[in-house]
Amino acid sequence: MSILVIAEHDNVQLKxxxxxxxxxxxxxxxxxxxxxxxxxxxxxxxxxxKIVGVSKVLLAESPALADGLAENVAEQVLALAPGYSHIxxxxxxxxxxxxxxxxxxxxxxxxxEIQAVLSADTFERAIYAGNAVATVQSTDPVKVITVxxxxxxxxxxxxxxxxxxxxxxxxxxLSTFIGREVAKSDRPELAGAKVVVSGGRGMGSAENFKILDxxxxxxxxxxxxxxxxxDAGYAPNDWQVGQTGKIVAPQLYVAIGIxxxxxxxxxxxxxxxxxxVNKDAEAPIFGVADYGLVADLFTAVPELVTTL
Amino acid sequence: xxxxxxVKRVVDYNVKVRVKSxxxxxxxxxxxxxxxxxxxxxxxxxxxxxxxxxxxxVIAVSCGVAQCQETLRTAxxxxxxxxxxxxxxxxxxxxxxxxxxxxxxxxxxxxxVILGKQAIDDDANQTGQMLAALxxxxxxxxxxxxxxxxxVVRVTREVDGGLETLELKLPTIVTTDLRLNEPxxxxxxxxxxxxKKQLDIVTPDELGVDVVPRLKIxxxxxxxxxxxxxxxxxxxxxxxxxxxxxxVV
Numbered sequence: 001m002s003i004l005v006i007a008e009h010d011n012v013q014l015k016x017x018x019x020x021x022x023x024x025x026x027x028x029x030x031x032x033x034x035x036x037x038x039x040x041x042x043x044x045x046x047x048x049x050k051i052v053g054v055s056k057v058l059l060a061e062s063p064a065l066a067d068g069l070a071e072n073v074a075e076q077v078l079a080l081a082p083g084y085s086h087i088x089x090x091x092x093x094x095x096x097x098x099x100x101x102x103x104x105x106x107x108x109x110x111x112x113e114i115q116a117v118l119s120a121d122t123f124e125r126a127i128y129a130g131n132a133v134a135t136v137q138s139t140d141p142v143k144v145i146t147v148x149x150x151x152x153x154x155x156x157x158x159x160x161x162x163x164x165x166x167x168x169x170x171x172x173x174l175s176t177f178i179g180r181e182v183a184k185s186d187r188p189e190l191a192g193a194k195v196v197v198s199g200g201r202g203m204g205s206a207e208n209f210k211i212l213d214x215x216x217x218x219x220x221x222x223x224x225x226x227x228x229x230x231d232a233g234y235a236p237n238d239w240q241v242g243q244t245g246k247i248v249a250p251q252l253y254v255a256i257g258i259x260x261x262x263x264x265x266x267x268x269x270x271x272x273x274x275x276x277v278n279k280d281a282e283a284p285i286f287g288v289a290d291y292g293l294v295a296d297l298f299t300a301v302p303e304l305v306t307t308l
Numbered sequence: 309x310x311x312x313x314x315v316k317r318v319v320d321y322n323v324k325v326r327v328k329s330x331x332x333x334x335x336x337x338x339x340x341x342x343x344x345x346x347x348x349x350x351x352x353x354x355x356x357x358x359x360x361x362x363x364x365x366v367i368a369v370s371c372g373v374a375q376c377q378e379t380l381r382t383a384x385x386x387x388x389x390x391x392x393x394x395x396x397x398x399x400x401x402x403x404x405x406x407x408x409x410x411x412x413x414x415x416x417x418x419x420x421v422i423l424g425k426q427a428i429d430d431d432a433n434q435t436g437q438m439l440a441a442l443x444x445x446x447x448x449x450x451x452x453x454x455x456x457x458x459x460v461v462r463v464t465r466e467v468d469g470g471l472e473t474l475e476l477k478l479p480t481i482v483t484t485d486l487r488l489n490e491p492x493x494x495x496x497x498x499x500x501x502x503x504k505k506q507l508d509i510v511t512p513d514e515l516g517v518d519v520v521p522r523l524k525i526x527x528x529x530x531x532x533x534x535x536x537x538x539x540x541x542x543x544x545x546x547x548x549x550x551x552x553x554x555x556v557v
Contacts, residue, residue: 093467100437109522135527174446182470252556290537
């Protein structure tokens with residue numbers, strides 16, 4: 001068996017999610033190749049070559065691949081697909097964008113967001129906002145999979161696989177990249193952060209949401225939010241943690257003013273330690289929290305910052 | 309310009325599903341069913357395009373059991389002009405749905421297909437991308453803004469860390485994210501009107517599509533339950549627990 005892992009990157013940095021996908025690939029077992037499809041991405045390929053378990057890195061470089069356009073990246077993967085038994089993507093915005101295109105063109109089902117590998121063709125994945133876990137077996141010759149990164153501990157670095165250039169696929173020419181607005185932040189990425197501080201509707205306003213900043217600074221945390229807080233405009237869309245937002249599993253998840261709808265719990269209940277601060281003692285979040293504090297967040301959060 | 313909007317009938321988002329005791333699936337008997345919320349956003353977006361004069365006809369499509377007619381009626385009450393049900397009792401997986409939709413797209417010739425980014429039952433997030441691939445069309449997934457131009461559409465997408473904007477040649481596929489729009493409340497007169505709209509029923513056989521599932525579901529189990537921990541009396545106690553018991557700070 002040989003497995004192709006599609007690297008997650010921005011042409012400058014290899015994203016941590018790639019390490020989790022390689023870990024999933026190692027559990028499937030076989031020869032693991034990583035594809036870096038991008039432009040001027042040699043440094044990314046060198047980085048990917050260090051991940052333990054990777055036997056070869058394929059580097060495809062072309063302006064058509066610079067911005068991760070789904071049509072072009074899918075063509076690149078399809079050009080390399082023959083010979084692989086498994087094709088793995090991270091279940092990130094970019095992985096989820098490209099992977100089904102590859103699966104459909106290969107006429108195979110995609111297995112979305114696996115969180116455990118039971119055998120080379122059988123996997124576990126959450127359904128119904130994590131209220132049930134399905135064990136699914138693929139009957140297709142090639143398995144196209146997206147990997148929920150929280151299900152697999154990141155593969156370590158320390159290896160030195162060969163990097164091989166491959167012919168880039170031609171641009172499909174159906175779509176054009178216009179621009180990107182990425183919020184600049186010194187905080188860790190939400191999806192891979194070791195500590196996450198999230199605010200909910202209880203924050204009351206976008207202005208009030210800022211009281212989480214010093215707490216996040218103190219803990220070296222990424223900031224997150226519940227859907228209610230994002231809907232209310234307190235926090236940006238890409239901070240949403242939950243079934244239809246980001247799935248996170250940090251060492252420490254601090255939920256501030258979050259009641260704990262099942263859709264939110266779906267996105268964070270695999271965190272190692274969960275802390276909840278809410279003035280409503282009956283809030284469902286306390287049903288999953290290791291440590292619950294029934295208190296007014298506007299006094300508890302500043303106090304936490306000074307006590308920590 | 310025609311717009312095609314596929315809609316899925318799913319367990320209502322407020323229902324907490326229960327796993328069947330024989331682990332063959334989740335129990336959806338006597339459970340409230342609704343239109344997948346992301347698809348509702350898709351119907352709303354298509355309806356707004358029609359109201360602005362950018363679209364001439366909005367066609368809603370659903371694939372599944374006979375009761376999906378109710379989902380189509382809801383779509384027509386929001387604003388779709390007519391509905392097509394691809395009726396089958398077979399469990400439909402995303403690849404099969406994409407193949408069914410492909411045949412309907414070739415028949416109806418829409419310039420735009422708008423659908424939800426994922427269904428809240430199987431959480432697959434595949435159908436739109438698969439349909440785009442099968443048709444050889446471009447795609448813009450996770451849309452938070454859609455602007456139609458001359459032969460093109462400009463779509464702002466929600467990606468990790470922020471937003472990105474793409475311009476796509478028509479015909480194309482757009483999948484909706486949560487903040488593309490807020491679907492309107494369906495009014496009683498519109499529900500009555502929707503009952504009179506055209507609803508055609510076809511079968512996968514008539515469309516010549518093999519819908520046999522490719523993934524076997526071996527087991528559906530309860531997730532590992534997380535038990536509630538302790539309530540701490542104050543911030544000092546919380547910090548003490550985090551430092552000395554959990555050792556995470």
